[in-house]
Each structure stands twice: as structure tokens, then as C-alpha cells.
Amino acid sequence: MSNIFTLIIKNYKGETYELTHNYERYYVKSITGLTPPSAVINTSVSGSYDGSFYNSSRLEQRNIVITLGLKGKVEENRQRLYSIFPMKKECEIYFKNRNRDLKIKGYVESIEGDIFVQKEEIQISIICPNPYFETPMSVECEMSRTVPLFEFPFSIAKTNPISFGKILDKPTCKIYNNGDVECGCIITINAFDSLTGNLRITNEVTHEFMQFNNMLLMSKDVITINTNYGKMRATMRRVGLDVNMLPFLSDDSIWLKLTTGLNTLSFTDIHKNYDNTNIKVEYTPLFGGV
Numbered sequence: 001m002s003n004i005f006t007l008i009i010k011n012y013k014g015e016t017y018e019l020t021h022n023y024e025r026y027y028v029k030s031i032t033g034l035t036p037p038s039a040v041i042n043t044s045v046s047g048s049y050d051g052s053f054y055n056s057s058r059l060e061q062r063n064i065v066i067t068l069g070l071k072g073k074v075e076e077n078r079q080r081l082y083s084i085f086p087m088k089k090e091c092e093i094y095f096k097n098r099n100r101d102l103k104i105k106g107y108v109e110s111i112e113g114d115i116f117v118q119k120e121e122i123q124i125s126i127i128c129p130n131p132y133f134e135t136p137m138s139v140e141c142e143m144s145r146t147v148p149l150f151e152f153p154f155s156i157a158k159t160n161p162i163s164f165g166k167i168l169d170k171p172t173c174k175i176y177n178n179g180d181v182e183c184g185c186i187i188t189i190n191a192f193d194s195l196t197g198n199l200r201i202t203n204e205v206t207h208e209f210m211q212f213n214n215m216l217l218m219s220k221d222v223i224t225i226n227t228n229y230g231k232m233r234a235t236m237r238r239v240g241l242d243v244n245m246l247p248f249l250s251d252d253s254i255w256l257k258l259t260t261g262l263n264t265l266s267f268t269d270i271h272k273n274y275d276n277t278n279i280k281v282e283y284t285p286l287f288g289g290v
Contacts, residue, residue: 007031007066008094009084017084019068025077026068029121033064034095036180036288037131062128064093064106070120078113078122085111085124093126094136095290102133102287130230132181132286143171143267143279171267171279172204177258179285184228185258186282189267191217193276197269201225201256201279204264208254210234215248227255258283 007019007028019026037060043052070077085091085108094103106128113122177183187201195217202209210225212234217223222237223245232255234245256265267279 005095005097010092010094011084011086012089012091015084019066024072025080026070029067029069031064031066031095033062033128034290037062059131062104062106062131063109064104064126064128066124066126068122068124070122074120078115078120081111081122081124085126087111091126093128095133097290100133100287100290101136102290103136104128104133105130132288133290134284134286138282138284139175140280140282141173141175143173143265143281171277173265173281175258175263175265175281175283177260177263177283177285179260180288181286182257182259183283183286184226184231185256186228187223187225187256187265188280188282189217189223189225190278190280191219191221191223191276192278193219195269195276198250199223200268202266202268203256203258204266205262206257206259208256210253210256211250212245212248213250225256227257 005020008016009019010016020028039057039059041057042055044055045052068081087108087110090105090107092103092105094101096102106126109125109127111122111124113120175185189199195215197215198211198213199215199217200209200211210227212223217236218238220238223234224237225234225245226232234249235242236245237243265281267277
């Protein structure tokens with residue numbers, strides 16, 4: 001089994017340990033909690049209607065339990081696990097198989113086992129408050145008004161010329177979210193010169209947008225918009241100080257999310273001073289299970 005997947009743990013000190021392919025010390029007997037966790041569906045009932053009414057739903061936290069068989073110097077290897085998995089401490093689980101290479105953050109709940117058996121096993125229980133796996137590296141793209149069109153191989157005829165690119169009306173970027181669910185993103189706007197007006201970022205697929213009204217940006221100002229769950233914020237850094245941008249956010253704005261599949265984000269301002277800005281989008285796809 002350990003030949004078709006890799007399991008690596010990074011503890012709170014940043015130390016990494018591979019538990020697979022470590023045959024002289026451990027073998028992974030089983031791992032539970034790698035598939036999607038259960039959902040909690042909140043409903044209400046009425047005395048005059050059949051069934052119930054849907055109110056809301058959420059995913060439960062994830063509980064990953066790793067069962068390891070001990071080999072070699074059993075006592076030493078068991079006690080080594082205590083330092084790899086200190087109780088209550090944060091850790092990251094990296095799991096890679098043929099199709100996916102993912103990680104998830106959790107906290108060590110327990111390390112249990114029967115030390116008075118011939119073939120000793122240890123169970124490590126890890127609680128992951130955020131139930132979603134994510135890719136080890138985030139993806140970054142830049143909004144641009146220029147779309148490259150030139151491709152290889154190519155053949156150019158006098159009657160059928162090939163364009164090297166085209167200029168769009170507004171900065172745009174296409175993002176493909178290959179995760180299982182929608183995810184948030186981090187949008188960074190760098191101002192190269194003074195910029196005034198209403199700044200608007202739109203997901204052309206969902207038609208949702210975030211708009212900041214009556215803005216005055218100065219050279220070297222940086223706006224950071226984080227739409228990830230639990231981390232939502234919008235700030236502007238000016239001369240080393242962070243300013244809360246929420247008072248400028250329009251009432252009909254939505255915290256932008258990237259749906260699964262193809263998304264198109266665009267940036268507009270009423271004066272179209274697009275050469276005065278640089279906009280980057282960073283996101284990390286989320287997965288329900290490995």
C-alpha cells in the first residue's frame with residue numbers, strides 16, 4: 001500500500017518526517033478521514049407541512065486517524081513518534097497519490113496503542129478544523145489588457161495573417177479552479193501613480209463584484225483583498241501603515257469566490273487609468289478528499 005502513496009508530516013517546528021517508505025521503523029497500516037467529511041444539514045419543521053424546510057448546512061471538522069505498525073527497535077520508534085506528534089500541537093499532513101498532491105493543517109488529539117502486544121501498533125488522531133485539503137503551492141496570475149494569440153507550430157500566409165495578441169478594454173485574467181469546491185482568493189492592486197474613482201473587480205462568470213467607491217490611491221499604495229473563508233479583509237498599505245478599506249466597499253458588493261472550472265476576473269475604474277496599476281490574483285484550490 002505504501003508504494004502507491006506518500007505520507008509526510010511537518011510538525012510545529014517545521015521538521016518533516018516521511019512515514020511511508022520508512023520500512024525499517026514504520027509501515028502505514030491504514031488512514032481514515034481522507035474522504036469528504038459529513039455535512040450537517042439544518043432544517044426546521046412546520047406542523048402543517050410534510051417533511052421539513054432547509055435552513056443552512058456546513059461541513060464537520062475532519063478527523064484523520066493514522067495507524068502505524070512499528071518495526072525494528074519498537075520502543076525507540078514508538079517514543080520517536082511522541083516527538084514527531086507532540087500533543088495539542090499544530091502539524092501539516094502531506095498526502096500524495098497518483099492523481100492528487102495535497103496538504104491539510106490539523107492538531108494532534110491523541111496517540112494511542114497497546115504496548116503489551118507482540119505486533120505493536122500506534123494510532124495518531126489529528127483534528128483538522130478546516131475540513132478542506134489544499135494544494136501545497138498556491139497559483140498566481142496577473143490581470144492584463146494584452147491577450148497572447150501566437151502559438152507553435154505556426155504557418156503564416158499572406159492571405160491569412162497571424163496576430164501576436166490583442167488589446168482588451170480592461171485588465172482581465174482567466175483562472176481555472178480545478179478543486180472540488182469554490183475557493184477564495186487574494187487580490188493585490190499596486191498603484192504606480194495617483195488613481196481616483198470607483199475601483200471594481202468582477203467575476204464575469206458569476207457576475208459578482210467588489211466595488212470600492214470614492215477611492216484616492218497614491219503612488220506606491222497597495223490594496224490587498226482576501227476573500228478566503230475566515231480570513232476576509234480588505235486593506236490599503238500606505239507608507240507602511242494599513243488602512244481598513246471596508247468603509248469604501250459598496251453595499252451591493254460580494255466577497256468574490258472562484259467557482260469550480262473556468263473563471264474570468266476583470267478590473268475597471270471610471271477613469272480607465274489601467275496603466276497606473278498592477279493587479280495580481282493568488283488562489284489555492286480546495287478539495288473534499290484525496
